[in-house]
Amino acid sequence: MPYDKRMCPGRCNQPYRDAVDFYDQAVIAYEEARAAWRFPLRYPAKPVPPAPPDVRLYLGDPVWHPGCAQRIHAALRELDDLASQAQAEVDGHRDAGARYGRTGVTAKTHAGSPSPVTDLLDQLYGDLIAVEDPWRRARGYQARPQRTRGGSARRASIAFLLDELDLILEDPWSVDFGRSVLAWQHRLRALTKSDPAARRSPIRCPRCKEVARLWLQDDGYYKCGTCEKLMSQSEHDRELFEQSEQEAHTS
Template identity: 75%
Template sequence: MLAAWRIPLPYPAEPALPAPVTIRPYLGDPVWHPGCVKLIWAALDQLDDLASQAQAEVDGHRDAGARYGRTGITAKTHAGSPSPVSDTLDELYGDLVKVEDPWRQARGYRTRPQRARGGPARRASIAFLLDELDGILRDPWSVDFGLNVLAWHHRLSKLTKSDPPTRRSPIRCPRCSERQVSRTDDGYYQCQACEKLMSQAEHDRAHSEQADELDQEVHAS
């Protein structure tokens, strides 16, 4: 009797399960968040200014400690080098061309011109990477490159104990999260969006914390 009152189903059988998702997810758009792209671009753009400041302190010893083939951010300079700063800048150039050379090959560009190591070679490599940065940061292998750029910016900032001549800082404002922090004439940093004022120590601490957060986010993905 109860069966006569049973409401019929709107479909004859249980619907089939959807096909499994085959799209591979990536962190960001598709690798980096747009805000991180701005941070990396600003840091890369400032590397030569910082390197030039460091070199100015040891002018006259430019080639004293140069060694070829040095790569890797954590590599140590030779204890007996008469110019550790020159060693560091030589190491920086090695890291830059370690990205430039395979990218040129992958894109079908001509081989990097032979350059004598020094300021002009470093600037040429940075200019090339800046021009190609949008494409580079869309590739999954760019995770290490982006983190290396931020690490080099932090390392050279500590080496020179100052920021590059450009007043714009790559950090997010700790108060409003906008990337509009600039250096003032009296040595402080101020956000142009919310007017938060920071000392050099506060700025450097925020820079270090944000770089660590970005590192954790990328490796947690």
């Protein structure tokens, strides 16, 4: 069963994709069982075909469902804060290591290999300008000003993309970009998981209804600090989307 081409490519349709995949596997199993059903005395129950999936499908408008577009906006806005926090932690450790030795006196600095975090943030900037540059050309804008890679350049690129994001997300080309933004958010949140603000979820616990009491644990599960309910990442993301959608409809 092919996916509906009109569907939003975001996480809102993960239950739909899972249901379609499960249905496809069930159809294969049914066809195999029907082919083997040749001896009624041995196999009296005739195989029953599976029912088509009955899961809500969220359509793109025109590409992304509004709830997922809102999530991409929020994720892109958060990227610079997460990146700045990751870099600040690296710089802090580097400064501490350069200034203090085992005896507490000033230690000599030695040239070492580049920081993996710095390399990662450089990769983030590369991904951002890989979208900014072709979008500027497509819209007939002035070419991106030459910038020295670093925090200022990253912030300038994110600011430009945020200003253009509504238009970008209307283009079919934005599917990879939207997924990349969400992936970077997840990656940087994991990198900065020592920060309590990055580990706390803003959603309402579906069991006890308390707000902002779900915390990301080291095992990847969210746990409610009030009722101790556990939620996987996919369950959390689904609940986040549904609550965001409800708030959008009631506001």
